[in-house]
Amino acid sequence: MPSEETTAAIVLRASNYGEADRIVTLLTRDRGKLAGIARGIRKSRGRFERRLEPFAHVWLSFRWRRHGELVFITRAEAGNLAAFELGADLRKFALGAYMLELSEALTREGAQSIGAYELLAQALDTLCRSDCPNALKQVFELKMLRWAGYGIDFSRCRGCGCDIGRDDARVAFAINEGGLLCERCRRGRVWGMVLLERPSVLQLQRLDALSLEASGTEPPATPEASTSLNRFISFVLERNLRSLEFLQRTIPNI
Numbered sequence: 001m002p003s004e005e006t007t008a009a010i011v012l013r014a015s016n017y018g019e020a021d022r023i024v025t026l027l028t029r030d031r032g033k034l035a036g037i038a039r040g041i042r043k044s045r046g047r048f049e050r051r052l053e054p055f056a057h058v059w060l061s062f063r064w065r066r067h068g069e070l071v072f073i074t075r076a077e078a079g080n081l082a083a084f085e086l087g088a089d090l091r092k093f094a095l096g097a098y099m100l101e102l103s104e105a106l107t108r109e110g111a112q113s114i115g116a117y118e119l120l121a122q123a124l125d126t127l128c129r130s131d132c133p134n135a136l137k138q139v140f141e142l143k144m145l146r147w148a149g150y151g152i153d154f155s156r157c158r159g160c161g162c163d164i165g166r167d168d169a170r171v172a173f174a175i176n177e178g179g180l181l182c183e184r185c186r187r188g189r190v191w192g193m194v195l196l197e198r199p200s201v202l203q204l205q206r207l208d209a210l211s212l213e214a215s216g217t218e219p220p221a222t223p224e225a226s227t228s229l230n231r232f233i234s235f236v237l238e239r240n241l242r243s244l245e246f247l248q249r250t251i252p253n254i
């Protein structure tokens with residue numbers, strides 16, 4: 001029988017299966033993204049100290065199967081891990097659900113993802129302790145994108161390399177290039193652009209350098225800055241995240 005492993009993990013998604021089982025997708029600290037089945041979890045709680053539902057932060061014990069993609073989840077314990085208590089605030093729940101879905105979309109099974117796990121854990125912790133709305137969504141997006149290899153340079157033009165900060169003119173975020181274009185380089189281009197006024201450029205530069213913790217007191221992103229990142233993420237993922245629509249209904253202009 002394969003040996004059991006234990007790792008810290010955050011539940012991204014869970015659904016009931018059959019009469020007593022649960023199928024769970026988690027972002028683990030040591031084993032990347034994992035999908036597993038917890039047999040009998042809905043009838044016997046003994047081995048599952050923390051319920052396996054979205055946002056649960058657990059020490060996950062599991063065994064690999066010889067074939068198939070689901071691991072066997074054998075235990076889920078709280079240990080010393082912080083619980084993410086979102087309370088009854090629907091705005092926090094909506095933003096948290098979006099963070100879980102973005103994390104799932106940007107990570108892969110079988111790939112190292114300790115950085116993504118740590119970012120998500122820190123972002124959920126900040127979310128629990130901060131007042132919505134603020135710039136946490138955008139700071140989290142920028143850090144997760146950078147972790148996944150889609151870092152954006154907000155200080156230089158993608159076209160000619162000029163210093164964006166010195167120019168007062170309108171620049172554009174080029175969605176399918178993942179960067180800014182100066183006034184000269186964007187001329188004549190219409191599609192795939194979000195025009196940015198100077199305050200939005202300065203805010204994006206600031207948000208890109210901000211810690212997750214500090215984002216809890218940062219004012220919400222401007223509509224232009226927010227739209228740029230939403231459209232860039234849809235471009236990278238080649239789809240819209242389902243939780244984004246719910247989030248935007250719950251917190252307009254986020």
Ligand SMILES: [Zn+2]
Binds near residue numbers: 158181
């Ligand atoms: Zn340029």
